[in-house]
Amino acid sequence: MRALVCKAHGLPETLVVEEWPDPVPGPDEVVVRIEAAGVNFPDALIIQDKYQVKPPLPFIPGAEMAGIVTAVGADVTRLKPGDAVCGVVGTGAFAQSIAADADKLIALPTGAPLDVASAFILAYGTSHHALQDRAGLASGETLLVLGAAGGVGLAAVEIGKALGARVIACASSREKLEVCVRHGADDTIDYATEDLRERIKALTGSKGPDVIYDPVGGSFADPALRSIAWRGRYLVVGFANGEIPKIPLNLPLLKGASLVGVFWGGFARNEPDHAAAALAELFGWLDEGKLHPEISARYPLADAPRALRAMLDRKVTGKIVVLPQA
Numbered sequence: 001m002r003a004l005v006c007k008a009h010g011l012p013e014t015l016v017v018e019e020w021p022d023p024v025p026g027p028d029e030v031v032v033r034i035e036a037a038g039v040n041f042p043d044a045l046i047i048q049d050k051y052q053v054k055p056p057l058p059f060i061p062g063a064e065m066a067g068i069v070t071a072v073g074a075d076v077t078r079l080k081p082g083d084a085v086c087g088v089v090g091t092g093a094f095a096q097s098i099a100a101d102a103d104k105l106i107a108l109p110t111g112a113p114l115d116v117a118s119a120f121i122l123a124y125g126t127s128h129h130a131l132q133d134r135a136g137l138a139s140g141e142t143l144l145v146l147g148a149a150g151g152v153g154l155a156a157v158e159i160g161k162a163l164g165a166r167v168i169a170c171a172s173s174r175e176k177l178e179v180c181v182r183h184g185a186d187d188t189i190d191y192a193t194e195d196l197r198e199r200i201k202a203l204t205g206s207k208g209p210d211v212i213y214d215p216v217g218g219s220f221a222d223p224a225l226r227s228i229a230w231r232g233r234y235l236v237v238g239f240a241n242g243e244i245p246k247i248p249l250n251l252p253l254l255k256g257a258s259l260v261g262v263f264w265g266g267f268a269r270n271e272p273d274h275a276a277a278a279l280a281e282l283f284g285w286l287d288e289g290k291l292h293p294e295i296s297a298r299y300p301l302a303d304a305p306r307a308l309r310a311m312l313d314r315k316v317t318g319k320i321v322v323l324p325q326a
Helices: 042-045 114-118 123-136 149-161 174-181 196-204 218-226 250-255 262-270 274-287 301-312
Strands: 001-003 016-019 031-039 064-072 086-087 095-102 105-108 142-145 168-170 185-191 210-213 231-234 258-261 295-300 320-325
Touching: 001 301, 016 301, 031 114, 031 301, 042 301, 064 114, 064 174, 086 095, 086 114, 086 123, 114 174, 123 149, 123 210, 123 231, 123 258, 123 262, 123 274, 142 149, 149 168, 149 174, 149 210, 168 174, 174 185, 185 196, 196 218, 210 218, 218 250, 218 274, 262 274, 295 301, 301 320
Parallel strands: 142 168, 142 210, 168 185, 210 231, 231 258, 295 320
Antiparallel strands: 001 016, 031 064, 031 095, 031 320, 064 086, 086 105
16 A cells, blocks of 8 residues: 655655555454545644654654554454544544554544544544533633634634634735635734734733634734633643743733643543543534534645645644545
8 A cells, every 4th residue: 555654754845655554453453454544633743753742763643543444353343344434543644544443533424524524533623622521612702712713713712603602813914814714713813913912912802712622822822822811711732833832821810711731632532431421412412413524625645745844834624634545
């Protein structure tokens, strides 16, 4: 099979597409022909050895995928060849096939759009865990989303609306903010041209947002936190900016606010039943039309480095996917 291989840590341009041994299922595994693989920011970090997960070299990056089961291990009874599935596999998704733990895969209905399924779990699972589980976002509260046009950001916008919140979307261009409005944002802030703190003050009548969702980090964290409402919850989701901000701890003290860490991978490992119930709710919302994942670009396997470069350069709106069979 063909696969995108990381032989030495570096930028996306150092990755190579080459032949890789076909996978064989272990007793509890299935082999999946991968039709689509979601591209996530950690995929661009893991190849640089900048992520908490550090697979030995060489390895195939790609954490999220959807496809068709082609073979099953001796102890697998829940899935069979021909079943459509999706799942988070950690690494190995930027390839034409993968052997994956059957218990970690979600069966999909016949005809389900596999590109959407491949780009759903991490973005929406992270944002659902953040907003509902970690922040306890309530109907009528105000949610501020930084980096709102990205994959997890747009998911946060949609889930915030599903939970009944007023959503303020922040992004770096009018074009990105138009995408956020299409996905339900009530108000917007262009932090490339507007003063973030002053605009938050104007939009909230000086009260501030009850919940701040921050997958970006960098220089916007300080003015956002200074603007938070009394008893607000600041969600630390990630650092797409590349800079981990240094937060003065007097800021949450003065506002009676909470700094809340969000790590969906750890949540799924430590609380698998809770995570499964959350995903079931999300797939239910998807079926009901409450959620509308946006796939803004699709790349053949040979162009997967370009997809990762676009992610690093923050040129992605919504989600992008790699199509290994293309």
